[in-house]
Amino acid sequence: MSLxxxxxxxxxxxxxxxxxxxxxxxxxxxxxxFQWLLCFPLGTRPSGRVFxxxxxxxxxxFLHMIRTIxxxxxxxxxxxxxxxxxxxxxxxxxxxxxxxxxxxVLAILFTTLVYSLxxxxxxxxxxxxxxxxxxxxxxxxxxxxxCNLLSHVxxxxxxxxxxxxxxxxxxWILNSVLNCAILFLFINFYFRMYLAKIRNTTLPHDxxxxxxxxxxxxxxxxxxxxxxxxxxxxxxxxxxxx
Numbered sequence: 181m182s183l184x185x186x187x188x189x190x191x192x193x194x195x196x197x198x199x200x201x202x203x204x205x206x207x208x209x210x211x212x213x214f215q216w217l218l219c220f221p222l223g224t225r226p227s228g229r230v231f232x233x234x235x236x237x238x239x240x241x242f243l244h245m246i247r248t249i250x251x252x253x254x255x256x257x258x259x260x261x262x263x264x265x266x267x268x269x270x271x272x273x274x275x276x277x278x279x280x281x282x283x284x285v286l287a288i289l290f291t292t293l294v295y296s297l298x299x300x301x302x303x304x305x306x307x308x309x310x311x312x313x314x315x316x317x318x319x320x321x322x323x324x325x326x327c328n329l330l331s332h333v334x335x336x337x338x339x340x341x342x343x344x345x346x347x348x349x350x351x352w353i354l355n356s357v358l359n360c361a362i363l364f365l366f367i368n369f370y371f372r373m374y375l376a377k378i379r380n381t382t383l384p385h386d387x388x389x390x391x392x393x394x395x396x397x398x399x400x401x402x403x404x405x406x407x408x409x410x411x412x413x414x415x416x417x418x419x420x421x422x
Contacts (some may be wrong), residue, residue: 181208181247182299184240189292192233196285199230218331219338219346220282230285234277237288241270264365268358281348281355283335287328294324325363332356 200213207221226234248266268292276284300318305311332352338348346352 181243182296182303184243185296185299188233188237189238189289191236192230192285192288192292195233196227199228215338217285218334220280220348222345224280224282224347226277231277231280234273234284234288237292238270238273238277239357241266241273245270260365260369265362267396268362272355272358275351275354276348279348279351281351282339282346283331283352283355286331290324290327292330294320294415318345321366325366328359328362332359342414 196217200216204213207216211219211221244266248263272283275281276287298317303311333351335346339349339352397401
């Protein structure tokens, strides 16, 4: 999966650079290359080298979906955030192609770059090499969501506050709603995991305190002198003592 993500990343990066070079004379008076990545000109059709790699990315989503199904069949528990993210990404990549939606080039670049790092890191740790000293996969997901959020803000500003409309804005609005849902689920998942981590760090301390107190009480009981009940002496015993 890491090699597939790297291939899609390199393919769409080179294709976008070639597309900008060949078609810049059409839109260079109204857009910069970065604005073209965020906002396709009106009338853009889903054809050409950029959309070829977008279609390859769409097909790769089915591989991720099959991988998720096999994980569930192996009785592996997955968070609802991961299930929703893998299932909804297939639908979003479909509307990118169907409506020639703006922003899809940057979205594919960000996603494939992060996925190549994540799967490469998992392979690195699976073969027994040293893992990172911080939650690498979680930080990659945070970076991906942050880049998507900034890109959505850029499309919003270009379409509503800059001359020249963006192509496929209706699909972009739907995509924005779905990304907001993914962001909300991720924040919920992150805080639940963070609270669980705090509980796991505090519980051993409490159990150690209780065990140490019980140990002290038991040792103190052992060190105390044994007390016996007073038994009065009989007359014969008293005569012997006397």
